[in-house]
Amino acid sequence: MNILIAYASKSGTTKEAAEMLAKLLTNHTVTLADLEKTTPVPGDFDYIVLGGPIRMGKAHKALRSYLVGFDEALCKIPHTLFLCCSIPHQFEHYLECTFSDELRESAEDALYFGGELNPSKQRGFDKLIVRMIRNSIEQSAEEDEDAVIPGLLPEHIRMLADRLRLK
Ligand SMILES: Cc1cc2nc3c(=O)[nH]c(=O)nc-3n(C[C@H](O)[C@H](O)[C@H](O)COP(=O)(O)O)c2cc1C
Known part of the structure; x- marks a missing residue:
């Protein structure tokens, strides 16, 4: 399977999480995309893992911009969402603030990867x-x-x- 792991990261924790995941997916073709540097087209992939960190209650700007441009296209590809943040009990709230209802409802899962x-x-x-x-x-x-x-x-x-x- 052709898997996209798309992330944004300010101080490196989310990047570390994305790289850790990529290394574990040895039986797939994985594209690791830093959304500050590149804008992958969802339709080019069979599966997408998408996420980023929360700061001051908001998702990373590069992730938010990507979602504005590609929300509809992302909903059509099987996907898992994730967030890195340091206040775990706010995770559900941050998910709702970051990802549209459609994207959350069509996700296979939405995961908390922790935060530093x-x-x-x-x-x-x-x-x-x-x-x-x-x-x-x-x-x-x-x-x-x-x-x-x-x-x-x-x-x-x-x-x-x-x-x-x-x-
Ligand atoms: C300036 C700043 C603000 C933060 N604000 C929040 C916040 O509002 N809620 C939260 O859960 N975590 C918050 N965090 C914790 C980050 O989500 C955590 O440090 C995360 O690992 C950062 O990921 P990154 O290294 O990929 O940028 C904040 C961290 C920083 C540095």
Whole structure:
């Protein structure tokens, strides 16, 4: 199968997730597309995995632009959606804000790939925001044992790879 993995990434986490998935799909022909650099045509592929990171409650600009141009075409190709973000309980909300009803409803799955909060990967104002989010998680961890500093979730990526390898 000819699979497109299309992603946008600002500080590299989503890129790492997309590359991890690509490496696992050894029995398919995989095209890895950074949406900041290229605009793949959905109709050229048999299957599409599409996603990006959330910042300040919004998806990466390159992903949003791609969706404006190709939403209808994407709905026609079998696909899985994913997001990288650091507030897991907002995942469903971010999905709704990012992808159209049609695209979500026609998706085989929509997955949370985790997200990193590493200040050393950020610059300027972004570094400050990451420190603030980390601090607020650390504070809530005192009362809520489910509050943990997030990371990338390779097991979620492997789960998708296992499913796609069977196609
Ligand atoms: C400036 C900034 C704002 C962020 N805002 C949010 C947010 O609103 N919600 C959330 O869940 N995660 C937020 N995050 C966490 C990112 O989604 C996470 O760092 C992700 O791994 C970034 O992916 P990337 O490295 O591919 O850009 C933010 C991160 C940064 C640096």
